[in-house]
Amino acid sequence: MAARILVADDEPNIVRLLRLYLQNEGHEVVAAGDGREALERFRDHSPDLVLLDLMMPELSGFDVCAEIRKESNVPVLMLTARTEDIDKVVGLEMGADDYITKPFNPREVVARVKAALRRRDWDRADDPGQAEPTVTVGNVELDPASRDVHVAGELVRLRHREFDLLHAFLKHPNVVLDRERLLSMVWGQDYYGDARTINVHVASLREKLHGSDAEIETVWGVGYKLTPAGTT
Numbered sequence: 001m002a003a004r005i006l007v008a009d010d011e012p013n014i015v016r017l018l019r020l021y022l023q024n025e026g027h028e029v030v031a032a033g034d035g036r037e038a039l040e041r042f043r044d045h046s047p048d049l050v051l052l053d054l055m056m057p058e059l060s061g062f063d064v065c066a067e068i069r070k071e072s073n074v075p076v077l078m079l080t081a082r083t084e085d086i087d088k089v090v091g092l093e094m095g096a097d098d099y100i101t102k103p104f105n106p107r108e109v110v111a112r113v114k115a116a117l118r119r120r121d122w123d124r125a126d127d128p129g130q131a132e133p134t135v136t137v138g139n140v141e142l143d144p145a146s147r148d149v150h151v152a153g154e155l156v157r158l159r160h161r162e163f164d165l166l167h168a169f170l171k172h173p174n175v176v177l178d179r180e181r182l183l184s185m186v187w188g189q190d191y192y193g194d195a196r197t198i199n200v201h202v203a204s205l206r207e208k209l210h211g212s213d214a215e216i217e218t219v220w221g222v223g224y225k226l227t228p229a230g231t232t
Helices: 012-024 035-045 061-071 085-094 106-125 160-171 179-186 197-208
Strands: 004-008 028-032 049-053 076-080 098-101 135-137 140-143 148-151 154-156 214-219 223-228
Touching (some): 012 028, 035 049, 035 061, 076 106, 098 197, 160 197, 160 223, 197 214, 197 223
Parallel strands (some): 004 028, 049 076
Antiparallel strands (some): 140 148, 148 154
């Protein structure tokens, strides 16, 4: 599953290391050392996946990701030395698919890239003729065919993984889903990332579902469950 991958980082040693490991897997690597160059390389080379440093000169990874999302749904994995959840929430709002925290094992990066590319191929291969029916819980309505979500009749814009996560919750109302199960359901069994990714996506999803009568509750030490109004 060879792919063209854009690696954008202002640390040359990291770029060289990732280039080595990714090329050993048969991938083509396009490199950039700052945010503006990353956007130029993205537009010139149309990569299949982007590895994007959060803190870069000229334009931050946040800004680059937001610009990429105006043009493409290509998988974006952010490389960051910052572990605060608020940074992850902001990044996900901008359109990042996942985070890889520095320092990292390059083999883990390769595995995460492989998983992201596989999920992309699965998404492209989905047969719209086999689309699931609309799911409605309370005033939340999700249509898998159009990938639209309405809350009280109003369209709510969700990112790809936010949509899939909400779909999992709506199909299992009042059922506690632990993080590992959610990762398997939404990201796939070959996901190599941090289970805390779920926490960040849930925080973003709760914000976007403000005003709904279906609440995503935290079940401490276990995971989450979606509770329709009047069932608590």
